[in-house]
Amino acid sequence: MNSELVTNLPDNCDEFFAMYDQTLKSLLDDSAPLIQFAGNRRRRRAPWYTAQCRDIKAKTRRLEKIYRRKRTEEAEIAWRRQFTLQRTVFQQMYAEYWSTAVRESTDSKSLWRRMSSLLHPSSQFVNPFSPSDIASYFISKIESIRQSTDAASRPTILARATVALDNFDPVTVQEVQKLLATVSAKQCALDPVPTWLIKQCANVLAPVITSMANMSLSAAVFPSNQKHAIIKPILKKPDLDVCDLKSYRPVSNLSFISKFLERLVLRRLFSHCDDNRLLPKYQSGYRPQHSTETALVCVVNHVLHSIDDGEVCALVLLDLSAAFDTVDHQHLLDVMHDRFGIHGPVHDWFASYISGRSQTVTVNSVCSLPARLVCGVPQGSVLGPVKFIVYTEELASVIDNVPAVLPHFYADDTQLLMSTRPDGVTAVCRVLEQCVCDVQTWCSSRRLQLNPAKTELIWFGSQVNMERLATSDISVHVGQTVIEPSDRVRDLGVILDSSMSMRQHIAKVTSTCFFHLRRLRKIGKVLDQDNRNRLVCAFILTRIDYCNSLFAGLPDSALAPLQRVLHAAARFVGGLQPRDHVTATMMKLHWLPVRQRITYKLCCLMHGVVHGHAPEYVVDMVVPVSHLPGRSHLRSAQRGHFDIPRSRTAFGSRSFSTAAPLAWNELPADIRDITTTVTFKKHLKTLLFNVAYGPAFL
Numbered sequence: 001m002n003s004e005l006v007t008n009l010p011d012n013c014d015e016f017f018a019m020y021d022q023t024l025k026s027l028l029d030d031s032a033p034l035i036q037f038a039g040n041r042r043r044r045r046a047p048w049y050t051a052q053c054r055d056i057k058a059k060t061r062r063l064e065k066i067y068r069r070k071r072t073e074e075a076e077i078a079w080r081r082q083f084t085l086q087r088t089v090f091q092q093m094y095a096e097y098w099s100t101a102v103r104e105s106t107d108s109k110s111l112w113r114r115m116s117s118l119l120h121p122s123s124q125f126v127n128p129f130s131p132s133d134i135a136s137y138f139i140s141k142i143e144s145i146r147q148s149t150d151a152a153s154r155p156t157i158l159a160r161a162t163v164a165l166d167n168f169d170p171v172t173v174q175e176v177q178k179l180l181a182t183v184s185a186k187q188c189a190l191d192p193v194p195t196w197l198i199k200q201c202a203n204v205l206a207p208v209i210t211s212m213a214n215m216s217l218s219a220a221v222f223p224s225n226q227k228h229a230i231i232k233p234i235l236k237k238p239d240l241d242v243c244d245l246k247s248y249r250p251v252s253n254l255s256f257i258s259k260f261l262e263r264l265v266l267r268r269l270f271s272h273c274d275d276n277r278l279l280p281k282y283q284s285g286y287r288p289q290h291s292t293e294t295a296l297v298c299v300v301n302h303v304l305h306s307i308d309d310g311e312v313c314a315l316v317l318l319d320l321s322a323a324f325d326t327v328d329h330q331h332l333l334d335v336m337h338d339r340f341g342i343h344g345p346v347h348d349w350f351a352s353y354i355s356g357r358s359q360t361v362t363v364n365s366v367c368s369l370p371a372r373l374v375c376g377v378p379q380g381s382v383l384g385p386v387k388f389i390v391y392t393e394e395l396a397s398v399i400d401n402v403p404a405v406l407p408h409f410y411a412d413d414t415q416l417l418m419s420t421r422p423d424g425v426t427a428v429c430r431v432l433e434q435c436v437c438d439v440q441t442w443c444s445s446r447r448l449q450l451n452p453a454k455t456e457l458i459w460f461g462s463q464v465n466m467e468r469l470a471t472s473d474i475s476v477h478v479g480q481t482v483i484e485p486s487d488r489v490r491d492l493g494v495i496l497d498s499s500m501s502m503r504q505h506i507a508k509v510t511s512t513c514f515f516h517l518r519r520l521r522k523i524g525k526v527l528d529q530d531n532r533n534r535l536v537c538a539f540i541l542t543r544i545d546y547c548n549s550l551f552a553g554l555p556d557s558a559l560a561p562l563q564r565v566l567h568a569a570a571r572f573v574g575g576l577q578p579r580d581h582v583t584a585t586m587m588k589l590h591w592l593p594v595r596q597r598i599t600y601k602l603c604c605l606m607h608g609v610v611h612g613h614a615p616e617y618v619v620d621m622v623v624p625v626s627h628l629p630g631r632s633h634l635r636s637a638q639r640g641h642f643d644i645p646r647s648r649t650a651f652g653s654r655s656f657s658t659a660a661p662l663a664w665n666e667l668p669a670d671i672r673d674i675t676t677t678v679t680f681k682k683h684l685k686t687l688l689f690n691v692a693y694g695p696a697f698l
Contacts, residue, residue: 013215017223020212020257025192048097053090060086095526102531127233128243131368134233135361137245138325139371145326145449146375152444155331158394159338165272166344168217171264176206176213179263189230190255198256209257213264220348226258228370229359229378250325252359252378262382265349269386278340279389280396281616285411286385289608290615292492293547295410297605298617299417299491300550301656302406303460303500306419308652312461312469314425315496316416316432316476317489318439319454323412324388325376328447329354332377332391339393353383375447385411391446398442402435410492414439422461422468429476436478452481458489460498462649494547500651502551503558510561513540517568524572532573533589540569544594549601551594552663553654562594587693596688599663600681602656606664607680610640610672621657640672641665 010016060082067075127134180202187195198205216222229252240247270288273279279287284295299315306313333351336342342350354377361368377384377391389411399407399416406417416435420428440450457476459469476483488497488504495505516539524532544562551559567582574585586593592600608614609622626637642661647653664672671687674680 013221021192028193048093056086127363131361131363135368149444149447155445157338162341164341171213173210176210188253220345222353227357231361252380283409297656304651304655311419313419317456318414319451321449321451452478456489457483457485513565536569552659596692602660602663
């Protein structure tokens with residue numbers, strides 16, 4: 001690359017980033033200039049339709065005209081032969097194109113985007129609102145929330161002693177090259193060149209990007225031309241009314257280089273937080289080694305133990321209105337300074353990052369006027385969600401002040417758990433009311449708004465205890481809003497019912513999987529087995545495996561629907577008939593049955609516990625035998641076994657703290673001693689295959 005971007009670097013951060021965009025854009029225009037042409041009403045050609053297809057079709061048309069003019073047998077035979085050849089070639093080109101598209105898709109999102117265009121969805125979503133209408137709604141909503149919290153008292157931020165982060169570690173070329181190789185190829189209309197081209201030119205651009213990043217960090221400036229976002233209104237849920245503005249959330253589409261710079265900063269911020277244990281123990285959002293599954297494992301483990309102890313358990317799911325968009329910038333900077341020890345140039349860089357931002361709403365290729373942002377962190381950014389969990393870090397201390405309430409957080413999703421005997425539900429309701437009121441007051445002081453109308457409540461318990469609650473007032477009052485208990489709630493993508501049978505969630509997963517299987521069957525004949533297997537793994541098996549550690553200990557009757565989905569998927573991949581046996585096909589595909597898939601997940605989580613790759617709250621749920629007084633001399637302690645708590649009912653045996661140690665202790669010692677995660681998973685899967693199908697498979 002022979003340009004000023006390499007030979008004559010500017011001293012100003014804004015000029016450097018502007019030169020980067022301008023240089024790449026000019027190089028792309030020189031090599032592949034943009035050509036504009038007037039649109040027409042011709043039907044859009046299929047992506048697999050090539051020049052060869054066009055020539056064959058033209059020849060078929062010529063032979064058809066000759067036949068219709070001469071009406072001879074020879075002309076008809078020639079036309080029909082050519083038409084058969086055309087159909088064969090078209091089928092081959094169709095199959096080759098989509099097989100290549102499936103094989104070259106880098107992730108499930110891009111794969112599903114291509115498959116959606118192939119499967120021709122019945123209805124295409126068209127946003128009925130103009131960009132200015134949506135932009136006005138988003139702005140007015142934020143203004144309304146801020147006005148409702150104007151009267152709240154200013155927050156009292158309790159400073160804590162911690163190691164200061166006042167300078168960023170320099171960025172290295174090796175770090176940039178490694179990150180470029182692993183980052184996804186998403187791009188934005190603001191990018192000067194496609195992201196895939198930047199990844200291909202990593203060896204040339206990595207030193208330039210390294211210099212840009214180091215200049216930004218050393219000057220404590222986030223470049224001004226990277227602070228603009230293109231907002232795409234996204235439906236919050238597929239079943240919401242598209243004609244209601246409340247159904248949309250603003251998702252920011254940012255330039256690749258701005259998000260790349262954010263990733264470099266995020267590494268340094270997370271390293272500082274982890275080294276000094278600054279984030280709440282029960283915050284699982286956007287943190288390494290944390291996930292929705294680990295959060296739900298903790299919540300469900302508490303619920304199952306409560307039921308096993310003869311108690312009932314209340315779960316309150318709090319809802320915040322436009323949480324990310326109402327973060328107060330000055331409060332955020334104060335929290336980072338007083339609670340996280342972010343000082344000096346690092347504090348100045350974060351102040352530069354959140355100030356002076358703007359956004360434009362785009363709908364159906366039409367854009368609204370740019371709008372300045374006075375609050376909020378951008379959804380769709382890399383640092384935005386992490387800044388939010390930093391902003392709300394002190395909320396855990398507020399809830400801890402209420403006795404016996406166990407909180408758990410996933411970004412802006414807050415869960416409150418509390419257990420009691422059936423005769424103590426009234427007192428628990430009053431405690432939860434006080435806790436929710438404290439949370440509401442705290443949120444108002446931070447310019448956040450708790451939405452009681454969307455807050456949900458559910459009680460868990462055995463059948464006998466739930467019948468006792470039927471005669472009690474088990475609702476929670478928040479101001480003028482009465483939160484009535486539900487029979488089921490959706491928590492982080494999993495449907496939890498009051499009896500913890502998980503049958504409603506399994507039924508929903510089964511229905512969704514069969515829907516996608518029916519869609520995939522439309523194209524099954526044009527794809528080979530490897531591509532069918534990849535599609536099923538991406539869209540069916542991932543749904544079966546999502547949070548399947550919660551299914552531990554369920555009876556076979558509850559897991560049977562998932563096993564039927566697995567069999568139907570195996571028949572689709574293997575090209576079998578509806579009543580053909582699938583065992584041989586599943587063995588060939590290396591698919592574990594549902595029961596073994598659950599054991600596999602439990603053992604993987606336990607491997608993370610043993611080798612320090614699991615959240616702290618998951619580690620606390622299990623106890624090694626060697627840590628128990630009076631049992632450290634036993635052979636089970638020397639073998640690395642974990643304690644299996646006693647259970648009164650089947651609910652206790654289903655909990656993670658019982659089911660996971662049981663699965664781990666049954667593993668051979670040579671597999672438990674494997675430290676590398678990839679090698680452990682490989683040997684574990686081989687072992688479970690032996691259990692499921694017998695030694696003949698090996």
